[in-house]
Amino acid sequence: MKVTVDQAKCVSSGQCVLNAGEVFDQRDDDGVVILLTDNPPPAQAANARKAAAACPALAIDIEE
Amino acid sequence: MSDTLTGTTTEVPDYPMDRDARCPFAPPPQVLGMGTAKPLSRVRIWDGSTPWLITGHEVARELFADARVSVDDRREGFPHWNEHMLSTVHKRPRSVFTSDAEEHTRFRRMLSKPFTFKRVEGLRSAIQEVTDECIDAILAGPQPADMVSKLALPVPTRVISEMLGVPYEDHEFFQHHANVGLARYATAEDGQKGAMGLAQYLINLVETKRENPAEDAVSDLAERVNAGEITVKEAAQLGTGLLIAGHETTANMIGIGVLALLENPEQAALLRDSDNPKFIANAVEELMRYLSIIQNGQRRVAIEDIEIGGETIRAGEGIIIDLAPANWDATAYPQPDKLDLNRDAGQQLGFGYGRHQCVGQQLARAELQIVFHTLLRRIPTLRLAVPFDEVPFKHDRLAYGVYELPVTW
Numbered sequence: 001m002k003v004t005v006d007q008a009k010c011v012s013s014g015q016c017v018l019n020a021g022e023v024f025d026q027r028d029d030d031g032v033v034i035l036l037t038d039n040p041p042p043a044q045a046a047n048a049r050k051a052a053a054a055c056p057a058l059a060i061d062i063e064e
Numbered sequence: 065m066s067d068t069l070t071g072t073t074t075e076v077p078d079y080p081m082d083r084d085a086r087c088p089f090a091p092p093p094q095v096l097g098m099g100t101a102k103p104l105s106r107v108r109i110w111d112g113s114t115p116w117l118i119t120g121h122e123v124a125r126e127l128f129a130d131a132r133v134s135v136d137d138r139r140e141g142f143p144h145w146n147e148h149m150l151s152t153v154h155k156r157p158r159s160v161f162t163s164d165a166e167e168h169t170r171f172r173r174m175l176s177k178p179f180t181f182k183r184v185e186g187l188r189s190a191i192q193e194v195t196d197e198c199i200d201a202i203l204a205g206p207q208p209a210d211m212v213s214k215l216a217l218p219v220p221t222r223v224i225s226e227m228l229g230v231p232y233e234d235h236e237f238f239q240h241h242a243n244v245g246l247a248r249y250a251t252a253e254d255g256q257k258g259a260m261g262l263a264q265y266l267i268n269l270v271e272t273k274r275e276n277p278a279e280d281a282v283s284d285l286a287e288r289v290n291a292g293e294i295t296v297k298e299a300a301q302l303g304t305g306l307l308i309a310g311h312e313t314t315a316n317m318i319g320i321g322v323l324a325l326l327e328n329p330e331q332a333a334l335l336r337d338s339d340n341p342k343f344i345a346n347a348v349e350e351l352m353r354y355l356s357i358i359q360n361g362q363r364r365v366a367i368e369d370i371e372i373g374g375e376t377i378r379a380g381e382g383i384i385i386d387l388a389p390a391n392w393d394a395t396a397y398p399q400p401d402k403l404d405l406n407r408d409a410g411q412q413l414g415f416g417y418g419r420h421q422c423v424g425q426q427l428a429r430a431e432l433q434i435v436f437h438t439l440l441r442r443i444p445t446l447r448l449a450v451p452f453d454e455v456p457f458k459h460d461r462l463a464y465g466v467y468e469l470p471v472t473w
Contacts, residue, residue: 031173
Protein backbone atom coordinates (compact mmCIF):
# COMPACT_ATOMS: atom_id res chain seq x y z
CA MET A 1 0.00 0.00 0.00
CA LYS A 2 1.22 3.49 -0.91
CA VAL A 3 -0.40 6.50 0.74
CA THR A 4 -0.10 10.08 -0.53
CA VAL A 5 -1.69 13.24 0.83
CA ASP A 6 -2.41 16.59 -0.81
CA GLN A 7 -1.85 19.28 1.82
CA ALA A 8 -3.20 21.99 -0.50
CA LYS A 9 -6.59 20.25 -0.60
CA CYS A 10 -6.70 19.45 3.15
CA VAL A 11 -9.39 21.26 5.18
CA SER A 12 -8.19 20.13 8.63
CA SER A 13 -11.29 18.09 9.48
CA GLY A 14 -9.27 15.64 11.58
CA GLN A 15 -11.06 12.64 10.04
CA CYS A 16 -7.73 11.02 9.11
CA VAL A 17 -6.37 11.11 12.67
CA LEU A 18 -9.73 9.95 14.04
CA ASN A 19 -9.65 6.90 11.75
CA ALA A 20 -5.92 6.15 11.51
CA GLY A 21 -3.86 8.00 14.12
CA GLU A 22 -0.85 5.74 13.40
CA VAL A 23 -0.72 6.84 9.76
CA PHE A 24 -1.75 10.51 9.92
CA ASP A 25 -1.22 13.52 12.17
CA GLN A 26 -2.22 17.19 11.95
CA ARG A 27 -0.03 20.31 12.02
CA ASP A 28 -0.45 22.06 15.34
CA ASP A 29 -0.99 25.51 13.85
CA ASP A 30 -3.70 24.89 11.27
CA GLY A 31 -4.63 21.23 11.46
CA VAL A 32 -3.28 20.38 8.00
CA VAL A 33 -2.55 16.68 7.44
CA ILE A 34 0.90 15.22 8.08
CA LEU A 35 1.66 11.79 6.66
CA LEU A 36 3.51 9.71 9.27
CA THR A 37 4.13 6.73 7.02
CA ASP A 38 3.49 6.33 3.30
CA ASN A 39 3.63 2.55 3.51
CA PRO A 40 1.60 1.48 6.55
CA PRO A 41 1.91 -2.13 7.74
CA PRO A 42 -0.99 -4.51 6.96
CA ALA A 43 -2.43 -4.07 10.46
CA GLN A 44 -3.04 -0.38 9.75
CA ALA A 45 -4.18 -0.71 6.14
CA ALA A 46 -7.90 -0.98 6.90
CA ASN A 47 -7.81 2.15 9.04
CA ALA A 48 -5.89 4.04 6.36
CA ARG A 49 -8.59 3.11 3.83
CA LYS A 50 -11.27 4.29 6.25
CA ALA A 51 -9.44 7.59 6.65
CA ALA A 52 -9.26 8.07 2.88
CA ALA A 53 -12.99 7.36 2.55
CA ALA A 54 -13.86 9.74 5.39
CA CYS A 55 -11.65 12.62 4.24
CA PRO A 56 -14.14 15.34 3.21
CA ALA A 57 -11.59 17.07 0.97
CA LEU A 58 -10.55 13.91 -0.95
CA ALA A 59 -6.96 14.77 0.03
CA ILE A 60 -5.82 11.19 0.70
CA ASP A 61 -4.92 8.84 -2.12
CA ILE A 62 -4.23 5.15 -1.65
CA GLU A 63 -2.59 2.84 -4.17
CA GLU A 64 -2.97 -0.81 -3.26
CA MET B 65 -42.02 13.20 -11.05
CA SER B 66 -41.28 12.01 -14.57
CA ASP B 67 -39.19 13.96 -17.05
CA THR B 68 -42.27 14.91 -19.04
CA LEU B 69 -43.53 16.91 -16.08
CA THR B 70 -40.39 18.94 -15.37
CA GLY B 71 -41.60 21.81 -17.55
CA THR B 72 -44.92 22.03 -15.71
CA THR B 73 -44.21 24.53 -12.97
CA THR B 74 -47.31 23.64 -10.94
CA GLU B 75 -45.82 20.18 -10.28
CA VAL B 76 -42.83 21.57 -8.41
CA PRO B 77 -43.41 21.21 -4.64
CA ASP B 78 -42.71 24.02 -2.19
CA TYR B 79 -39.66 23.73 0.05
CA PRO B 80 -39.01 23.50 2.96
CA MET B 81 -41.69 20.98 3.83
CA ASP B 82 -43.34 20.25 7.17
CA ARG B 83 -42.56 17.25 9.33
CA ASP B 84 -45.36 14.95 10.44
CA ALA B 85 -46.06 16.01 14.04
CA ARG B 86 -46.69 12.34 14.93
CA CYS B 87 -43.16 11.36 13.80
CA PRO B 88 -41.08 14.30 14.97
CA PHE B 89 -37.72 12.48 14.58
CA ALA B 90 -38.39 11.75 10.90
CA PRO B 91 -37.64 14.10 7.99
CA PRO B 92 -40.77 15.55 6.34
CA PRO B 93 -42.71 12.68 4.67
CA GLN B 94 -42.88 14.55 1.35
CA VAL B 95 -39.07 14.90 1.27
CA LEU B 96 -38.67 11.20 2.06
CA GLY B 97 -41.11 10.37 -0.74
CA MET B 98 -39.10 12.44 -3.22
CA GLY B 99 -35.93 10.74 -2.03
CA THR B 100 -37.41 7.30 -2.67
CA ALA B 101 -38.26 8.27 -6.24
CA LYS B 102 -35.04 10.07 -7.24
CA PRO B 103 -31.85 11.32 -5.55
CA LEU B 104 -32.49 14.87 -6.80
CA SER B 105 -35.54 16.85 -7.95
CA ARG B 106 -36.73 20.43 -8.35
CA VAL B 107 -38.40 22.33 -5.53
CA ARG B 108 -39.78 25.85 -5.28
CA ILE B 109 -38.42 28.14 -2.55
CA TRP B 110 -39.66 31.38 -0.94
CA ASP B 111 -38.57 33.67 -3.80
CA GLY B 112 -40.28 31.55 -6.48
CA SER B 113 -37.06 30.06 -7.88
CA THR B 114 -36.76 26.28 -8.46
CA PRO B 115 -33.37 24.94 -7.31
CA TRP B 116 -32.45 21.24 -7.14
CA LEU B 117 -33.13 19.43 -3.87
CA ILE B 118 -30.64 16.66 -3.17
CA THR B 119 -32.08 13.80 -1.10
CA GLY B 120 -29.82 10.84 -2.00
CA HIS B 121 -26.85 9.95 0.21
CA GLU B 122 -24.39 9.20 -2.60
CA VAL B 123 -25.36 12.22 -4.74
CA ALA B 124 -25.16 14.45 -1.65
CA ARG B 125 -21.64 13.20 -0.87
CA GLU B 126 -20.50 13.68 -4.47
CA LEU B 127 -21.87 17.22 -4.76
CA PHE B 128 -20.49 18.25 -1.36
CA ALA B 129 -17.04 17.23 -2.63
CA ASP B 130 -17.44 18.70 -6.16
CA ALA B 131 -15.37 21.82 -6.92
CA ARG B 132 -17.98 22.86 -9.53
CA VAL B 133 -20.39 23.48 -6.65
CA SER B 134 -20.02 26.89 -4.97
CA VAL B 135 -21.10 28.32 -1.61
CA ASP B 136 -20.65 31.91 -2.85
CA ASP B 137 -24.04 33.43 -2.11
CA ARG B 138 -23.35 36.49 -4.30
CA ARG B 139 -23.60 34.35 -7.43
CA GLU B 140 -26.72 34.55 -9.59
CA GLY B 141 -29.02 31.62 -8.89
CA PHE B 142 -27.88 30.99 -5.30
CA PRO B 143 -30.89 29.64 -3.35
CA HIS B 144 -30.97 31.91 -0.30
CA TRP B 145 -32.48 30.72 2.97
CA ASN B 146 -34.72 33.73 3.39
CA GLU B 147 -35.17 37.40 2.65
CA HIS B 148 -32.72 38.42 5.38
CA MET B 149 -29.86 36.42 3.87
CA LEU B 150 -30.54 37.89 0.40
CA SER B 151 -30.85 41.46 1.66
CA THR B 152 -27.52 41.31 3.51
CA VAL B 153 -25.53 39.39 0.91
CA HIS B 154 -23.35 42.34 -0.09
CA LYS B 155 -23.05 43.71 3.45
CA ARG B 156 -21.74 40.55 5.10
CA PRO B 157 -17.96 40.15 4.96
CA ARG B 158 -16.84 36.97 3.24
CA SER B 159 -16.40 34.07 5.64
CA VAL B 160 -15.59 30.40 5.76
CA PHE B 161 -19.28 29.72 5.02
CA THR B 162 -19.50 31.80 1.83
CA SER B 163 -16.10 31.49 0.14
CA ASP B 164 -14.70 28.89 -2.25
CA ALA B 165 -11.33 27.38 -3.14
CA GLU B 166 -8.17 29.19 -1.95
CA GLU B 167 -10.06 32.00 -0.18
CA HIS B 168 -11.98 29.39 1.79
CA THR B 169 -8.84 27.42 2.61
CA ARG B 170 -7.21 30.58 3.96
CA PHE B 171 -10.17 31.33 6.27
CA ARG B 172 -10.58 27.73 7.30
CA ARG B 173 -6.98 27.24 8.37
CA MET B 174 -7.23 30.29 10.61
CA LEU B 175 -10.05 28.56 12.47
CA SER B 176 -8.70 25.04 12.63
CA LYS B 177 -6.05 25.27 15.33
CA PRO B 178 -8.31 24.68 18.37
CA PHE B 179 -10.25 21.87 16.67
CA THR B 180 -7.57 19.36 15.70
CA PHE B 181 -8.25 15.81 16.80
CA LYS B 182 -5.47 15.82 19.39
CA ARG B 183 -6.39 19.20 20.87
CA VAL B 184 -9.96 18.08 21.31
CA GLU B 185 -8.79 14.81 22.89
CA GLY B 186 -6.90 17.00 25.37
CA LEU B 187 -10.16 18.78 26.25
CA ARG B 188 -12.02 15.62 27.20
CA SER B 189 -11.31 15.87 30.91
CA ALA B 190 -12.53 19.50 30.94
CA ILE B 191 -15.70 18.54 29.04
CA GLN B 192 -16.25 15.68 31.49
CA GLU B 193 -15.88 18.08 34.41
CA VAL B 194 -18.37 20.60 32.99
CA THR B 195 -20.82 17.75 32.26
CA ASP B 196 -20.50 16.35 35.78
CA GLU B 197 -21.05 19.78 37.31
CA CYS B 198 -24.24 20.25 35.30
CA ILE B 199 -25.52 16.80 36.30
CA ASP B 200 -24.61 17.44 39.96
CA ALA B 201 -26.75 20.58 39.82
CA ILE B 202 -29.62 18.70 38.16
CA LEU B 203 -29.55 15.96 40.83
CA ALA B 204 -29.44 18.54 43.62
CA GLY B 205 -32.28 20.60 42.12
CA PRO B 206 -36.06 20.27 41.82
CA GLN B 207 -37.95 17.80 39.61
CA PRO B 208 -38.93 17.92 36.85
CA ALA B 209 -35.75 19.44 35.41
CA ASP B 210 -35.38 20.92 31.93
CA MET B 211 -32.55 19.13 30.12
CA VAL B 212 -32.21 21.94 27.58
CA SER B 213 -31.49 24.79 30.00
CA LYS B 214 -29.71 22.61 32.60
CA LEU B 215 -27.50 20.45 30.38
CA ALA B 216 -27.84 20.82 26.60
CA LEU B 217 -27.13 24.56 26.46
CA PRO B 218 -24.62 25.08 29.30
CA VAL B 219 -22.15 22.29 28.38
CA PRO B 220 -21.31 23.41 24.82
CA THR B 221 -21.62 27.09 25.72
CA ARG B 222 -19.08 26.80 28.51
CA VAL B 223 -16.71 24.74 26.40
CA ILE B 224 -16.80 26.97 23.30
CA SER B 225 -16.71 30.18 25.34
CA GLU B 226 -13.56 29.07 27.15
CA MET B 227 -12.01 27.89 23.92
CA LEU B 228 -12.68 31.21 22.18
CA GLY B 229 -11.82 33.31 25.21
CA VAL B 230 -15.36 34.70 25.57
CA PRO B 231 -16.35 35.27 29.19
CA TYR B 232 -19.03 32.82 30.38
CA GLU B 233 -20.97 35.70 31.98
CA ASP B 234 -21.96 36.76 28.45
CA HIS B 235 -23.61 33.48 27.49
CA GLU B 236 -27.22 34.69 27.80
CA PHE B 237 -26.43 37.59 25.52
CA PHE B 238 -25.04 35.13 22.96
CA GLN B 239 -27.90 32.69 23.07
CA HIS B 240 -30.40 35.49 22.58
CA HIS B 241 -28.57 37.11 19.66
CA ALA B 242 -27.74 33.81 17.99
CA ASN B 243 -31.37 32.63 18.10
CA VAL B 244 -32.94 35.83 16.77
CA GLY B 245 -31.11 35.63 13.44
CA LEU B 246 -31.55 31.89 12.90
CA ALA B 247 -35.36 31.70 12.92
CA ARG B 248 -36.68 29.93 9.85
CA TYR B 249 -38.22 33.01 8.21
CA ALA B 250 -36.35 35.72 10.05
CA THR B 251 -37.29 39.15 8.74
CA ALA B 252 -34.47 41.35 7.52
CA GLU B 253 -34.88 43.44 10.66
CA ASP B 254 -34.80 40.54 13.18
CA GLY B 255 -31.75 39.08 11.58
CA GLN B 256 -29.89 42.35 11.41
CA LYS B 257 -30.47 43.13 15.09
CA GLY B 258 -29.12 39.79 16.23
CA ALA B 259 -26.18 39.79 13.85
CA MET B 260 -25.20 43.36 14.64
CA GLY B 261 -25.30 42.75 18.39
CA LEU B 262 -22.97 39.78 18.06
CA ALA B 263 -20.74 41.40 15.45
CA GLN B 264 -20.20 44.48 17.61
CA TYR B 265 -19.47 42.33 20.66
CA LEU B 266 -16.92 40.29 18.71
CA ILE B 267 -15.30 43.40 17.22
CA ASN B 268 -14.78 44.72 20.76
CA LEU B 269 -13.44 41.35 21.89
CA VAL B 270 -10.99 41.14 18.96
CA GLU B 271 -9.78 44.68 19.76
CA THR B 272 -9.31 43.71 23.42
CA LYS B 273 -7.34 40.58 22.49
CA ARG B 274 -5.15 42.55 20.05
CA GLU B 275 -3.87 44.49 23.06
CA ASN B 276 -4.03 41.67 25.61
CA PRO B 277 -3.79 38.29 23.91
CA ALA B 278 -4.34 35.07 25.82
CA GLU B 279 -4.31 31.34 24.92
CA ASP B 280 -7.61 31.26 23.05
CA ALA B 281 -9.09 31.22 19.55
CA VAL B 282 -10.12 34.89 19.43
CA SER B 283 -6.54 35.83 20.40
CA ASP B 284 -5.32 33.69 17.48
CA LEU B 285 -7.61 35.67 15.16
CA ALA B 286 -6.50 38.97 16.74
CA GLU B 287 -2.90 38.00 16.03
CA ARG B 288 -3.80 37.54 12.34
CA VAL B 289 -5.29 41.05 12.40
CA ASN B 290 -2.10 42.45 13.92
CA ALA B 291 -0.11 40.66 11.22
CA GLY B 292 -2.26 42.37 8.55
CA GLU B 293 -3.67 39.08 7.22
CA ILE B 294 -7.34 39.86 7.91
CA THR B 295 -9.39 42.86 8.98
CA VAL B 296 -10.99 43.26 12.40
CA LYS B 297 -14.39 42.81 10.75
CA GLU B 298 -13.33 39.55 9.13
CA ALA B 299 -11.91 38.30 12.42
CA ALA B 300 -15.16 39.18 14.19
CA GLN B 301 -17.20 37.42 11.50
CA LEU B 302 -15.10 34.25 11.80
CA GLY B 303 -15.37 34.36 15.60
CA THR B 304 -19.15 34.86 15.45
CA GLY B 305 -19.50 31.85 13.18
CA LEU B 306 -17.57 29.63 15.55
CA LEU B 307 -19.53 30.82 18.52
CA ILE B 308 -22.97 30.26 17.01
CA ALA B 309 -22.01 26.99 15.37
CA GLY B 310 -20.26 25.95 18.57
CA HIS B 311 -23.14 26.23 20.97
CA GLU B 312 -26.50 26.11 19.24
CA THR B 313 -26.01 23.03 17.08
CA THR B 314 -24.46 20.88 19.78
CA ALA B 315 -27.09 22.03 22.27
CA ASN B 316 -29.88 20.99 19.93
CA MET B 317 -28.24 17.64 19.29
CA ILE B 318 -27.95 17.00 23.03
CA GLY B 319 -31.57 17.96 23.74
CA ILE B 320 -33.23 15.95 20.99
CA GLY B 321 -30.64 13.16 21.33
CA VAL B 322 -31.60 12.62 24.98
CA LEU B 323 -35.25 12.49 23.93
CA ALA B 324 -34.49 9.94 21.18
CA LEU B 325 -32.66 7.77 23.73
CA LEU B 326 -35.57 8.00 26.19
CA GLU B 327 -37.92 6.87 23.41
CA ASN B 328 -35.63 3.94 22.54
CA PRO B 329 -34.85 2.51 25.99
CA GLU B 330 -33.26 -0.71 24.67
CA GLN B 331 -30.79 1.38 22.63
CA ALA B 332 -30.16 3.68 25.60
CA ALA B 333 -29.36 0.59 27.69
CA LEU B 334 -26.75 -0.52 25.14
CA LEU B 335 -25.05 2.84 25.38
CA ARG B 336 -25.30 3.00 29.18
CA ASP B 337 -23.79 -0.46 29.57
CA SER B 338 -20.95 -0.01 27.11
CA ASP B 339 -17.38 0.81 28.11
CA ASN B 340 -16.13 0.49 24.54
CA PRO B 341 -15.05 3.92 23.18
CA LYS B 342 -15.61 2.68 19.60
CA PHE B 343 -19.21 1.67 20.36
CA ILE B 344 -19.86 4.98 22.15
CA ALA B 345 -18.35 6.91 19.21
CA ASN B 346 -20.46 5.03 16.67
CA ALA B 347 -23.57 5.51 18.83
CA VAL B 348 -23.12 9.27 18.47
CA GLU B 349 -22.69 8.94 14.69
CA GLU B 350 -25.93 6.94 14.56
CA LEU B 351 -27.77 9.51 16.69
CA MET B 352 -26.55 12.20 14.29
CA ARG B 353 -27.64 10.14 11.28
CA TYR B 354 -31.04 9.57 12.84
CA LEU B 355 -31.63 13.20 13.84
CA SER B 356 -29.65 15.35 11.36
CA ILE B 357 -30.33 18.60 13.37
CA ILE B 358 -29.53 20.98 10.47
CA GLN B 359 -32.78 21.29 8.55
CA ASN B 360 -33.74 23.32 5.47
CA GLY B 361 -30.73 22.25 3.49
CA GLN B 362 -27.17 23.29 2.73
CA ARG B 363 -27.30 25.95 0.02
CA ARG B 364 -25.04 25.88 -3.05
CA VAL B 365 -24.97 26.99 -6.70
CA ALA B 366 -23.51 25.16 -9.71
CA ILE B 367 -20.74 27.05 -11.52
CA GLU B 368 -20.52 24.51 -14.37
CA ASP B 369 -22.95 21.96 -15.82
CA ILE B 370 -22.94 18.80 -13.68
CA GLU B 371 -24.30 15.43 -14.81
CA ILE B 372 -25.41 13.46 -11.78
CA GLY B 373 -28.09 10.96 -10.77
CA GLY B 374 -29.51 10.90 -14.30
CA GLU B 375 -30.03 14.69 -14.38
CA THR B 376 -28.05 17.70 -15.57
CA ILE B 377 -27.62 20.54 -13.12
CA ARG B 378 -26.92 23.59 -15.29
CA ALA B 379 -24.37 26.27 -14.43
CA GLY B 380 -26.15 28.96 -12.41
CA GLU B 381 -28.80 26.64 -10.97
CA GLY B 382 -29.31 26.49 -7.22
CA ILE B 383 -28.59 23.30 -5.24
CA ILE B 384 -30.01 22.46 -1.81
CA ILE B 385 -28.44 19.45 -0.13
CA ASP B 386 -30.84 18.24 2.53
CA LEU B 387 -29.00 16.26 5.21
CA ALA B 388 -31.99 14.55 6.84
CA PRO B 389 -33.35 12.62 3.82
CA ALA B 390 -29.77 11.80 2.72
CA ASN B 391 -29.18 10.31 6.18
CA TRP B 392 -32.45 8.37 5.83
CA ASP B 393 -31.61 7.05 2.34
CA ALA B 394 -32.52 3.35 2.58
CA THR B 395 -29.91 2.42 -0.03
CA ALA B 396 -27.20 3.67 2.36
CA TYR B 397 -28.93 2.75 5.66
CA PRO B 398 -31.48 -0.09 5.52
CA GLN B 399 -34.51 0.61 7.74
CA PRO B 400 -33.38 4.19 8.22
CA ASP B 401 -36.27 4.98 10.57
CA LYS B 402 -34.79 2.66 13.20
CA LEU B 403 -32.31 4.05 15.69
CA ASP B 404 -29.76 1.24 15.72
CA LEU B 405 -26.59 2.03 17.66
CA ASN B 406 -24.97 -1.16 16.35
CA ARG B 407 -25.12 -0.20 12.67
CA ASP B 408 -22.04 1.35 11.03
CA ALA B 409 -23.00 5.02 10.80
CA GLY B 410 -19.48 6.22 9.93
CA GLN B 411 -20.52 7.93 6.67
CA GLN B 412 -23.41 9.89 8.17
CA LEU B 413 -23.80 13.39 6.77
CA GLY B 414 -24.85 15.28 9.91
CA PHE B 415 -21.64 17.34 9.77
CA GLY B 416 -21.97 17.75 6.01
CA TYR B 417 -19.15 16.58 3.75
CA GLY B 418 -16.66 18.15 1.36
CA ARG B 419 -14.42 21.07 2.12
CA HIS B 420 -17.10 22.87 4.13
CA GLN B 421 -17.68 19.96 6.49
CA CYS B 422 -18.10 21.18 10.08
CA VAL B 423 -14.91 22.79 11.44
CA GLY B 424 -15.86 21.87 15.00
CA GLN B 425 -16.87 18.26 14.35
CA GLN B 426 -14.23 16.65 16.57
CA LEU B 427 -15.26 18.90 19.46
CA ALA B 428 -18.93 18.14 18.89
CA ARG B 429 -18.19 14.40 18.84
CA ALA B 430 -16.27 14.56 22.11
CA GLU B 431 -19.04 16.59 23.78
CA LEU B 432 -21.83 14.31 22.57
CA GLN B 433 -19.96 11.12 23.48
CA ILE B 434 -19.32 12.39 27.00
CA VAL B 435 -22.72 13.97 27.66
CA PHE B 436 -24.98 11.09 26.51
CA HIS B 437 -22.93 8.37 28.17
CA THR B 438 -22.45 10.27 31.43
CA LEU B 439 -26.11 11.25 31.69
CA LEU B 440 -27.36 7.69 31.13
CA ARG B 441 -24.89 6.35 33.72
CA ARG B 442 -25.47 8.95 36.38
CA ILE B 443 -29.29 9.12 36.08
CA PRO B 444 -30.24 5.61 34.93
CA THR B 445 -33.92 6.08 35.82
CA LEU B 446 -34.23 9.24 33.70
CA ARG B 447 -37.66 9.58 32.07
CA LEU B 448 -39.78 12.15 30.31
CA ALA B 449 -41.93 14.22 32.73
CA VAL B 450 -44.57 15.18 30.15
CA PRO B 451 -46.43 13.16 27.49
CA PHE B 452 -44.29 12.78 24.36
CA ASP B 453 -46.72 14.76 22.21
CA GLU B 454 -46.36 17.77 24.50
CA VAL B 455 -42.61 18.14 23.87
CA PRO B 456 -42.15 21.37 21.87
CA PHE B 457 -40.06 20.79 18.72
CA LYS B 458 -38.18 23.49 16.83
CA HIS B 459 -40.05 23.21 13.55
CA ASP B 460 -39.34 26.87 12.85
CA ARG B 461 -35.55 26.95 13.31
CA LEU B 462 -32.68 26.24 10.97
CA ALA B 463 -31.30 23.90 13.62
CA TYR B 464 -33.88 21.31 14.69
CA GLY B 465 -34.25 20.25 18.29
CA VAL B 466 -36.52 20.74 21.28
CA TYR B 467 -37.25 24.04 23.03
CA GLU B 468 -37.44 22.29 26.40
CA LEU B 469 -37.23 18.76 27.72
CA PRO B 470 -38.72 18.27 31.20
CA VAL B 471 -37.47 15.05 32.78
CA THR B 472 -37.70 13.31 36.10
CA TRP B 473 -35.97 10.27 37.65
